[in-house]
Amino acid sequence: MLLIKNGKIITMTGVTHENGCVLIENGKIKAVGTKIEESKEYEVIDASGAWVLPGFIDAHCHIGIFEQDMGFEGSDGNESTDPVTPELRAIDAINPMDSAFKEAAQAGITTVMTGPGSANVIGGQFVAMKTMGVSIDDMIILEPAAMKVAFGENPKRIYSSKKQMPSTRMGTAAKLRETLIKAQNYRMKKERASKKDESFDIDFKMEALIPVLEKKIPIKAHAHRADDILTAIRIAREFDLKMTLDHCTEGHLIVDYIKDCGYPALVGPTLTARKKVETKNKTFKTLGILSKEGIKTAIITDHPVVPINYLPLCAAMAVKEGMDMDEAFKAITINAAEICNIEKRVGSIEVGKDADIAIFDGNPMEIFTNTLYTIINGKVVYNR
Known part of the structure; x- marks a missing residue:
């Protein structure tokens, strides 16, 4: 003891x-x-x-799947050969030997939500896990924990260069809707076959989306710009889905809409340069503005975009720019745990x-x- x-x-x-x-x-x-x-x-x-x-808990990062100091050999976060890959599982790519896990533990970060990047419209399954261990199987808290989807610049940039859909924001939204409708139809056919005790061909992609449709896990929506955040909200409502608004960079510009929808905001990475057009309005003020309106918030690094050991520093910068300190602590502990659906164990x-x-x-x-x-x-x- x-x-x-x-x-x-x-x-x-x-x-x-x-x-x-x-x-x-x-x-x-x-x-x-x-x-x-x-x-x-x-x-x-x-x-x-x-x-x-x-x-501490980082509710959105790519630790272990985009490894530090590895380049291409350790970059396993984007299967950018198909814009719809819900069947991908982060647990099959995370390397617990990534040096970032040790740095996370040294900074007091004991839990992370990690998984695929944002190249695809649907990127695959995230996992909630501890930051110390040898085998991913022993480190898991919750798997699958969320399904990654992405809006905005990334999917259109990746696939326009391949001259395929999506090359516009319209295409991204359409691809997501199309896939969710296919998943709904698949689930109904599977249920009918089960009731009639008939054989049924399993579709690996569609199976991965059933927990999303049943609201057992949320979609984890990469969205920076205000219009992309609103598109994510629109689609989640259309299909009655659980969702987290990840990055939420321009959330402070549409506070009333975010408050009305009830979805939590995972804000970051903010300790970076504004390298993309969709992040031109990035500010540490966003967290304070959202939290003061009663919106459940978490602070994220998006590691390796911001090194994961800087999570407490990101919280400090949010406080400096107007966030209540108690709320900032919640944003890297209990709020993050509740948003990740792991509050019964950590936070x-x-x-x-x-x-x-x-x-x-x-x-x-x-x-x-x-x-x-x-x-x-x-x-x-x-x-x-």
């Missing part, structure tokens, strides 16, 4: 213990409070003067949850703060 004592325990449940303790047993949080009786059998971390938080320091905890020598949003310890599943994976 592991006991963390004397720390500032920020639980992300609305309770902070200024001089508190956390007891960990068998990879889970067993107790949280101001005083937990110490035993000789416990391994003890004295966190006097330190901040203790739930491990806060509560009894019964995974013992994923990060300990810092000060406020982790401050540039000079160091990570002292990172704990994943109750094991210390980083000790400064």
